[in-house]
Each structure stands twice: as structure tokens, then as C-alpha cells.
Amino acid sequence: MTNRPQRVLALAQLTNSIGDGAYYVTSALYFTRVVGLAPARVGLGLTVGWAVGSLVGVPLGRLADRRGARGTAVLLALATGLAVASFLVVRGFVPFVLAACAYASAQSGLAAARQALLAGLVPAGERTGLLARLQSTLNAGLAVGAGIGGLALHAGTRAAYLAVFALDTVTFLLCAGLLLRLPSVVPGAPRKRDGGGKPGxxxxxxxxxxxxxxxxxxxxxxxxxxxxxxxxxxxxxxxxxxxxxxxxxxxxxxxxxxxxxxxxxxxxxxxxxxxxxxxxxxxxxxxxxxxxxxxxxxxxxxxxxxxxxxxxxxxxxxxxxxxxxxxxxxxxxxxxxxxxxxxxxxxxxxxxxxxxxxxxxxxxxxxxxxxxxxxxxxxxxxxxxxxxxxxxxxxxxxxxxxxxx
The missing domain is CATH 1.20.1250.20 (MFS general substrate transporter like domains)
Known part of the structure; x- marks a missing residue:
């Protein structure tokens, strides 16, 4: 196998990490100053969102195993972009919590699906080295994104904050397009569960x-x-x-x-x-x-x-x-x-x-x-x-x- 899948994975990582970097440095002030939520409510909403995200990560990962890692990753990248876009229009606590749950769930599932995709495309002996390169790429993208977010913070306008969230939305759409260029991975055979209803x-x-x-x-x-x-x-x-x-x-x-x-x-x-x-x-x-x-x-x-x-x-x-x-x-x-x-x-x-x-x-x-x-x-x-x-x-x-x- 050539290194093309690894390069595509790295480019996809770089793309959405730029948007994430801008999101991370501006989100708190966006939610308080633009959405109009109290800081305590922002913290509560994000905590609820990530708690839900942690619960759905396993079933979404299982979906990637059974239905195909590439297709699942593409759909979840699109879902993450749509969840970020929803932050542009929410103006109340309940819609904010729902958007946060959708965002965290899509992010958690996307992480699992991308790992399954990587495992299907990269030999076992090369995975840790590739993950190290992806981590370096992630940090580079976050640094660039943080710089963009810093410009928005300096401007301090509603339009600047909205532009950052729009940028993050676009980066996840681009990430989905890049993942679509990767070869498909054959889904694993579904396994029957033994007694009980817990995931394996x-x-x-x-x-x-x-x-x-x-x-x-x-x-x-x-x-x-x-x-x-x-x-x-x-x-x-x-x-x-x-x-x-x-x-x-x-x-x-x-x-x-x-x-x-x-x-x-x-x-x-x-x-x-x-x-x-x-x-x-x-x-x-x-x-x-x-x-x-x-x-x-x-x-x-x-x-x-x-x-x-x-x-x-x-x-x-x-x-x-x-x-x-x-x-x-x-x-x-x-x-x-x-x-x-x-x-x-x-x-x-x-x-x-x-x-x-x-x-x-x-x-x-x-x-x-x-x-x-x-x-x-x-x-x-x-x-x-x-x-x-x-x-x-x-x-x-x-x-x-x-x-x-």
C-alpha cells in the first residue's frame, strides 16, 4: 500500500483542527456574549453534551465496524459540521444544550470511526507512528486556528464570532470530502452477543x-x-x-x-x-x-x-x-x-x-x-x-x- 491514505488522513486532520483551534479560543465568549448565556449555564450545557457524547461513542463505533468505517466517518464529519452550524442560530439554553449534545456525539463518533478507518487502511506496525504524526499535525492546525480565533477576539464583534463558527463548519465539510477520497474498508462480520444486553x-x-x-x-x-x-x-x-x-x-x-x-x-x-x-x-x-x-x-x-x-x-x-x-x-x-x-x-x-x-x-x-x-x-x-x-x-x-x- 502506498502512503496516499496516510497523507489524506493527515490532511483531513489538519483541516478540521484549524477550525477546532478557532472554535476552542472563541466558544466561551461566543456563548456568553452572542448567544447570551450565563457562564454557569454554558458549563452545564457543555458538561451534559460531553456526557451524552461519551455514551454514544461506543454504538457509533460499532456502526463503523458493521456498516463501513469510511462512510460512517464521512457522515459523522458532516454531522459535526451541521452541529457547529446550529450554534449560529441557537439563542436559548435548551436549544444550546441540544446543539451541544449533537456536537459532542458527532465528535465522539467521528473519533471512533476515524480510528477504525485508520486501522483498516494502515498496517498494525505503522499505526502508532502515524498517530504520532497526526498528533503533530493536530497541534499545528490548532495553533493556526487559535491565531485565527485570536483575530476574532481582538475584533470582538458579533460578525467576527459568527465567522469563526462558520469557518469551523466549513472545515468539517472539507474533512468529510477528504475522507470520501480514501479507499473503503470492508466491514467486520457482526458478532452475536452472549447473554445480557451490554455491548461486547x-x-x-x-x-x-x-x-x-x-x-x-x-x-x-x-x-x-x-x-x-x-x-x-x-x-x-x-x-x-x-x-x-x-x-x-x-x-x-x-x-x-x-x-x-x-x-x-x-x-x-x-x-x-x-x-x-x-x-x-x-x-x-x-x-x-x-x-x-x-x-x-x-x-x-x-x-x-x-x-x-x-x-x-x-x-x-x-x-x-x-x-x-x-x-x-x-x-x-x-x-x-x-x-x-x-x-x-x-x-x-x-x-x-x-x-x-x-x-x-x-x-x-x-x-x-x-x-x-x-x-x-x-x-x-x-x-x-x-x-x-x-x-x-x-x-x-x-x-x-x-x-x-
């Missing part, structure tokens, strides 16, 4: 445990957008502008080094080792962040940059390891269903992460940093035995062999 992935307890452990590791996701800004403002003497510098450092590092960090992850053993190593690095990052409390402004700034550098190293290692685990531990004909479930970890982290981080860091201070680092290390070490158990279960149920690297 929920009966795969070892895979559920791996997903739960990965969710714990993902609780650091709101760190740059929420945890560190509040920590810097409330607990350190460092300048506030350092928040943007740390964001740039993280984004640039992922763009430059994520592919290199993923090269050594080629199987289950190397993936579990990468996750375990990332736990130690994250613990070190948390310890460095904890030292910034009470330090002089420039000492705190140096420590914050050091901690952010360690944090992004941990993030890249954990990402590469989890990608490999999520694919290799899933049945070959149920990738979409399993990826839909594995992806709920991101949704849960986005929902619970802000509450966990503000409680640990802002309220508890230094002990909170150490507890966060300790929990991350414990989850990363537990991933090893959980992976071995899941691999043993998979070898009994999956017709393809699972290689432990």
Missing part, C-alpha cells in the same frame, strides 16, 4: 481496566488550560504571561518530538514500558511545579518552564503507549467499538479533570501536586499487569495473533 466491549473487563487506568493518566489534560494558570495566579509570584509561554512550549514540543517519541513503541511490552516511564516523568514534573510556591518570580518562572518540559515529555510518552495498547488489545473486527469506548477516557478527563485539578492544586497546594504525581505513577505501573491480562484475554478471543514486543 463492556464485557471485556481487562480492556475496561486498561481504559480506566488510561483515564486516570488523562486527568492531566486540563493542566495547561486550567490547572497551571490558576496555580500561577493564586500560588506563585511568576508573571501571568508565562501561561501563554507554557502553552507554546507544549504545542511546539509535541509538533517537533511526538513522532520521535513514538518510534520505540512497537508492541504491547514497549507500550506498557512507555506508559510506566511517563509516570515517573510526570511525578518529577509535579514535584518541580510544587517547588514554585513561595519562590521568587524568576526562580518560579524557571521551575515552571522546567516542569512544563517534563510534563510534555510525560504526555508524549503516555500518548504513544496508549495508542498502541488501544489498538493491539482490540479485536480486529471491532476496532471502532473498542476505540469508541477507549475514547470515553478523554471525555471523562475533560469533564472531571477541571474539578480534580482545582481541588488538588488550588485548594491543597503542594500536597495536591504530590498526590497528582503519585496517582499518575500508580496508574502507569498498574498498566503493565492490566495489559498482560488483557493480552491473555485477547489471545483467546481474537483470531489474529497479538504480539508482545
Amino acid at each position: 466491549v463492556l464485557r471485556d473487563r481487562p480492556y475496561v481496566v486498561v481504559t480506566l487506568l488510561n483515564t486516570v493518566l488523562l486527568l492531566r489534560m486540563p493542566l495547561l488550560s486550567l490547572g497551571l494558570p490558576l496555580w500561577i495566579a493564586e500560588r506563585t509570584a511568576a508573571p501571568d504571561w508565562l501561561v501563554s509561554a507554557l502553552f507554546v512550549l507544549n504545542t511546539g514540543a509535541v509538533m517537533a518530538f511526538q513522532v520521535r517519541m513514538a518510534r520505540g513503541v512497537t508492541g504491547l511490552a514497549s507500550a506498557a514500558w512507555a506508559v510506566r516511564r511517563s509516570g515517573w516523568v510526570m511525578l518529577a514534573a509535579c514535584a518541580v511545579f510544587a517547588l514554585t510556591a513561595g519562590a521568587s518570580p524568576w526562580v518560579a518562572a524557571v521551575l515552571l518552564v522546567t516542569g512544563a518540559a517534563l510534563q510534555v515529555v510525560a504526555e508524549m510518552g503516555q500518548s504513544a503507549g496508549s495508542w498502541q495498547l488501544s489498538f493491539d488489545l482490540a479485536p480486529a473486527d471491532r476496532i471502532g467499538e473498542y476505540q469508541g469506548f477507549f475514547g470515553t477516557g478523554v471525555t471523562v478527563a475533560r469533564t472531571l479533570g477541571p474539578l480534580v485539578l482545582t481541588s488538588l492544586l488550588v485548594e491543597w497546594g503542594t500536597p495536591g501536586w504530590l498526590l497528582l504525581g503519585g496517582a499518575t505513577l500508580a496508574a502507569s505501573y498498574a498498566m503493565g499487569p492490566a495489559t498482560r491480562r488483557a493480552a491473555g484475554r485477547a489471545s483467546e478471543e481474537i483470531t489474529r495473533p497479538v504480539l508482545v514486543g
Whole structure:
């Protein structure tokens, strides 16, 4: 197979990530200033939306397995674009919640369908490397989109906000067109369920445990957008502008080094080792962040940059390891269903992460940093035995062999 499908996947990723970057930096102010909602209602509506999205990710992933990953991904990309377009016309809380549910559901399903499409088009040994390149592409697109969103924020007009949401809509339509250019993937044969009505992935307890452990590791996701800004403002003497510098450092590092960090992850053993190593690095990052409390402004700034550098190293290692685990531990004909479930970890982290981080860091201070680092290390070490158990279960149920690297 040529690299054309990989290039198309990367271009599709770049296209809609530009729209997402613009959406992320403007959405909060759009919903409050243009739609006219109170901030608390915006938060509640988005929480409800992502909660619904996490529930429908699995059935939409199963749909991709049974009806074809490409067609499902195209339809869900179109649905995401339409959901974003609906934000242009909503002017009340109930319509906003409905639009948020549609948006989060389509996004969750699209993520699962794209993973199933990738699995069908790319050999197993190349998937983690491609996901690393896609992650770098994602960060590049988000950076470009954030710049566009920044222009809209600077203008501050209703028309500027509407233009950003229209741009995001168009990028998802373009993404759908690009995905349509990919070869079709033959759907997997439907499997009968044994007793009970639960989806098959929920009966795969070892895979559920791996997903739960990965969710714990993902609780650091709101760190740059929420945890560190509040920590810097409330607990350190460092300048506030350092928040943007740390964001740039993280984004640039992922763009430059994520592919290199993923090269050594080629199987289950190397993936579990990468996750375990990332736990130690994250613990070190948390310890460095904890030292910034009470330090002089420039000492705190140096420590914050050091901690952010360690944090992004941990993030890249954990990402590469989890990608490999999520694919290799899933049945070959149920990738979409399993990826839909594995992806709920991101949704849960986005929902619970802000509450966990503000409680640990802002309220508890230094002990909170150490507890966060300790929990991350414990989850990363537990991933090893959980992976071995899941691999043993998979070898009994999956017709393809699972290689432990």
C-alpha cells in the first residue's frame, strides 16, 4: 500500500483542527456574549453534551465496524459540521444544550470511526507512528486556528464570532470530502452477543481496566488550560504571561518530538514500558511545579518552564503507549467499538479533570501536586499487569495473533 491514505488522513486532520483551534479560543465568549448565556449555564450545557457524547461513542463505533468505517466517518464529519452550524442560530439554553449534545456525539463518533478507518487502511506496525504524526499535525492546525480565533477576539464583534463558527463548519465539510477520497474498508462480520444486553466491549473487563487506568493518566489534560494558570495566579509570584509561554512550549514540543517519541513503541511490552516511564516523568514534573510556591518570580518562572518540559515529555510518552495498547488489545473486527469506548477516557478527563485539578492544586497546594504525581505513577505501573491480562484475554478471543514486543 502506498502512503496516499496516510497523507489524506493527515490532511483531513489538519483541516478540521484549524477550525477546532478557532472554535476552542472563541466558544466561551461566543456563548456568553452572542448567544447570551450565563457562564454557569454554558458549563452545564457543555458538561451534559460531553456526557451524552461519551455514551454514544461506543454504538457509533460499532456502526463503523458493521456498516463501513469510511462512510460512517464521512457522515459523522458532516454531522459535526451541521452541529457547529446550529450554534449560529441557537439563542436559548435548551436549544444550546441540544446543539451541544449533537456536537459532542458527532465528535465522539467521528473519533471512533476515524480510528477504525485508520486501522483498516494502515498496517498494525505503522499505526502508532502515524498517530504520532497526526498528533503533530493536530497541534499545528490548532495553533493556526487559535491565531485565527485570536483575530476574532481582538475584533470582538458579533460578525467576527459568527465567522469563526462558520469557518469551523466549513472545515468539517472539507474533512468529510477528504475522507470520501480514501479507499473503503470492508466491514467486520457482526458478532452475536452472549447473554445480557451490554455491548461486547463492556464485557471485556481487562480492556475496561486498561481504559480506566488510561483515564486516570488523562486527568492531566486540563493542566495547561486550567490547572497551571490558576496555580500561577493564586500560588506563585511568576508573571501571568508565562501561561501563554507554557502553552507554546507544549504545542511546539509535541509538533517537533511526538513522532520521535513514538518510534520505540512497537508492541504491547514497549507500550506498557512507555506508559510506566511517563509516570515517573510526570511525578518529577509535579514535584518541580510544587517547588514554585513561595519562590521568587524568576526562580518560579524557571521551575515552571522546567516542569512544563517534563510534563510534555510525560504526555508524549503516555500518548504513544496508549495508542498502541488501544489498538493491539482490540479485536480486529471491532476496532471502532473498542476505540469508541477507549475514547470515553478523554471525555471523562475533560469533564472531571477541571474539578480534580482545582481541588488538588488550588485548594491543597503542594500536597495536591504530590498526590497528582503519585496517582499518575500508580496508574502507569498498574498498566503493565492490566495489559498482560488483557493480552491473555485477547489471545483467546481474537483470531489474529497479538504480539508482545
